[in-house]
Structures are given as structure tokens and as C-alpha cells.
Amino acid sequence: MITLEPNQLNLFSDTKPTPALRAETLVMSADALVKWKGQILDYQQRVRGSQPPQQVTLFDLAPVHCDSEAIDPFMLHLQPMAFYRMPDDFGQAALYFVIDSAAELLLYVGETKRSNKRWRGTHGCKDYISSYQDLHHRYQIETAVNIGFWWDAPIERRARQALELSLIQQWRSPFNKENWERWGQPFK
Secondary structure: OOOOOOOOOOOOOOOOOOOOOOOOOOOOOHHHHHHHHHHHHHHHHHHHHOOOOOOOOOOOOOOOOOOHHHOOHHHOOEEEHHHHHOOOOOOOOEEEEEEEOOOOEEEEEEEEOOOOOOOOOOOHHHHHHHHHHHHHHHOOOOOOEEEEEEOOOOOOHHHHHHHHHHHHHHHOOOOOHHHHHHHOOOOO
């Protein structure tokens, strides 16, 4: 029986590999963009308008410190997205919310242990924001993407991440991967 060595890399083959085909980048039309934003806005406005049910208790209990229902991202002080370039020495645990103020849309929910470091390096949301803004510019649709911080976030990582996930599920922010199946990924 003759055993042949596997030709793993096919280094000496006479055939040339077929180059991979790259799909053309599909660009959302202006109408599709407006419809996409409208669906998200409708959902988020319902969330914002609905009051969480008040549980009646027999005893006076202290309110839960980190209740996702009590956090309204649209009421936070907003900063420009270039906030991380400003001098800041204190960096602390926080939840942050990327908001298009022109459209009243919550685009992304995140958490960080060090607010002054999280956005300085690579962050996937930066690319989404850039693509989002480019598409708006193309169609001359106003956009004002800013970021707001909620400083009462738990210092303990797991508690902070649990609160972040709760807010992502509550608001269904379209740039968070947990909601891509619902809203699609038009800005990847």
C-alpha cells in the first residue's frame, strides 16, 4: 500500500487559485435609512413612555440602586464623541450611551471600568458610528451623535455587565450585537 503525503499548501501546483470574490458594499437607500430609524424610534419611544410597574410591598424596602428601568439615557448630559481626546485623569466605572440627538435614537449601550480609557483604542462602535454618519451625510440627513455617561454604575464588573445587558435588551440599541438579528447590521 502506498501512502501519499497530503498536499496541504499545494505549493507546486500548476493550477492557480481562484481569487476570492468580494461582494460590493451595499448602501442603504435614503428611504430605507429613514424607515430603519423610524422603527427603532417607535420602539424606543414606547419604552421611554412606559412607566415600570410599581411593586407594592408590606415593608419599606430600600430602592434598588441599579434598576435599569430607572435609567433614562436621554436625560444624561451629552458630550461630543471626541470626549476621549480631552484631558481626563480620573477614569471610573460607568455605563455609556451613544445617542443620535437629532433623531432621538439610542444607538449603543456600553460599560467600562475606566471611562477615560475605553474609547482611546480600538472600539467596534467607532466604525459603526462613522458609517452611520457617512450615510447620513450622503443623503444630507441631519445627525448629531454624542455620548452620555451614567456614573452610578457598579464598580464590580459582573454587576456592571448585567446592568449593561439589561439596558441593551430594554432599549434594543441597534449597534449592540445582541440586537443585530432584530435590526440588521447596515453599518458594519
